[in-house]
Amino acid sequence: MDLLKDLEYRGLVNQVTDLEGLTKQLEEGKITLYCGFDPTADSLHIGHLLTVLTLRRFQLAGHKPLALVGGATGLIGDPSGKKAERTLNEKEIVVQFSNRIKEQLSQFLDFEGENQAKIVNNYDWIGNLDVISFLRDVGKNFGINYMLAKDSVESRIQSGISFTEFSYMILQSYDFLKLFEQENCRLQIGGSDQWGNITAGLELIRKSTDEQEKAYGFTIPLVTKSDGTKFGKTEGGAIWLDAEKTSPYELYQFFINTDDRDVIKFIKYFTFLTHEEINALTEEVATAPEKRSAHRKLAEEVTKLVHGEEALKQAIRISEALFSGEIASLSAAEIKQGFKDVPSYVCEEEEIGLLDLLIASKIAPSKRQGREDIQNGAIYVNGDRVTDLEKVISKEDRIEGQFTIIRRGKKKYYLIKYSS
Incomplete structure (x- = not known):
């Protein structure tokens, strides 16, 4: 099955700027694509995993992924999806966060072989950009009315938005232009809240280059839960990909407790199971929901993907010990995981x-x-x-x-x- 059909089956296609053109481009050969990750914390969280795995799906289909760490944009703050101004971090903190995120991205993408991934940092081209050049060569391509019409800006007009965050769209657009020029990058992907930033980048490429080859934008739906609660949040806070912040056991429990209404959707999103395997689990959810086979499979696949086979076995041992009451069978390390939040x-x-x-x-x-x-x-x-x-x-x-x-x-x- 071709890549776009697989993404559609999994519910991962939200918006595409030119579906027909992108389909043709993918059929003709390898393309380079990118997704950006701003270092606003020292770890990615489970919400980021969907875009990381989508990069991985493109790579497995023969394309070259670029994972952009926003060493520069992380100093500014993306207003997309935010009701208030972000707290700005010091440069040293952003550098630390950037290095940690690079390590985490390396877990999911293959950096060897023909389609080897590459990590880039936008501080490399934005850090030395002087304000005059930025305003003359980049800023002149953006009309104020055009920027005000974007959701990320329009939603903040009443509550207030600083010039710093207002300029974020231009910086992200500049990222796309530089990667288009330097890496022959033709596609940017991101969550649905990034649509305005992505299309602004396409507009900058159109105005700034004589290239006849097109670039494309592709967004993935933001993950939602059927019960209306926010995905990736628990009473203890966000679900992080860092094992020190969210243990493998906690990650396993988060997914095994998925609502029945969401389990197949999340299997499509977060696993690499085949369509046949997913369809079989869908049938089992409908006919024998009490077996919770789909929930276990989801928890196992994601925990193994994020933390590895041994961590998965440990998470299962802790779960089984707590269920059976055989606490003495656990090691001290497993006790630390399983009883992290108890009095x-x-x-x-x-x-x-x-x-x-x-x-x-x-x-x-x-x-x-x-x-x-x-x-x-x-x-x-x-x-x-x-x-x-x-x-x-x-x-x-x-x-x-x-x-x-x-x-x-x-x-x-x-x-x-x-x-x-």
Whole structure:
């Protein structure tokens, strides 16, 4: 199946500036395309993954992807989709963020072979651009009325937009022009909120070059959830691609808990499963939703893609241990992942009575309640029920000498750490 038909099947085609022309261009041979990623944080988040994987799909189809890290535009701030002015980061911070994002992009694109990807940084051409040249050679190509009509600007007129963010569209357009000239880049892709910036870039290319070859713009739908909540957000915040910010277990749980209404859509978006495999899972969701086969497959594929096979196995082990209650089977590293957000308490004592520990850690509100919980079988230590009021928590109850997991009732977990 050709690339555009596959993208349409997956629901990844939102807008194309010239679908017929792009189709012909793709059929005739290899093209170079790019997508930009501004370093506004030290990690990409799950929302970025869709465009990264779309670059990967183009590469697998024989085309050359450029991943642009916005070392310059990251200092300015894109107003697209924002209701208020961004907080500007210092140059040193943006450089640090840029380097981290380069590392993450390298996980998903192939930098060897015939269609090898390339990472570019727009600070290389914008950083040395003097203001006179910028205004005369670039700015003169943009009419104020044209810019005001773009959604990213128009939506901010009432609340206010600075000249800094107003100029972002011109800088992104200049990126497209430079890559068109230097890398023979003919296509820019991005989320649907980038349509105005992309078409402005095409306009700048048209006005600034004598090239007869056309350039194209292509946008991907922004990811939405059927229940109306924002994709990629949890109570703990954004879902990041950095394992230190969002653990593989948390990523796995995020996708395995996908709403039934969204699971096939997300499989099409975020996996490289074949159409036959996706159609089979679609049928199973319709006929046997209780098996949750599609949810598991989605969680497995994305976790493996982002963090690797070993991290996926670890995420599954943590999930199974929590489901079965066999906490003692987990390693200390897995405990850190699985119990990252549960209440914790640092114990100073080498040994401590279980009842005293329940009080000190505020697991039980009083000694009376603590005694009742133990006697009624509501307290578990590392997955094992304890009913002995005289139970002492010692070094033998520490997992790899670091943690003890207390469970009260069916679902309330507490992490006990040790100072020595």
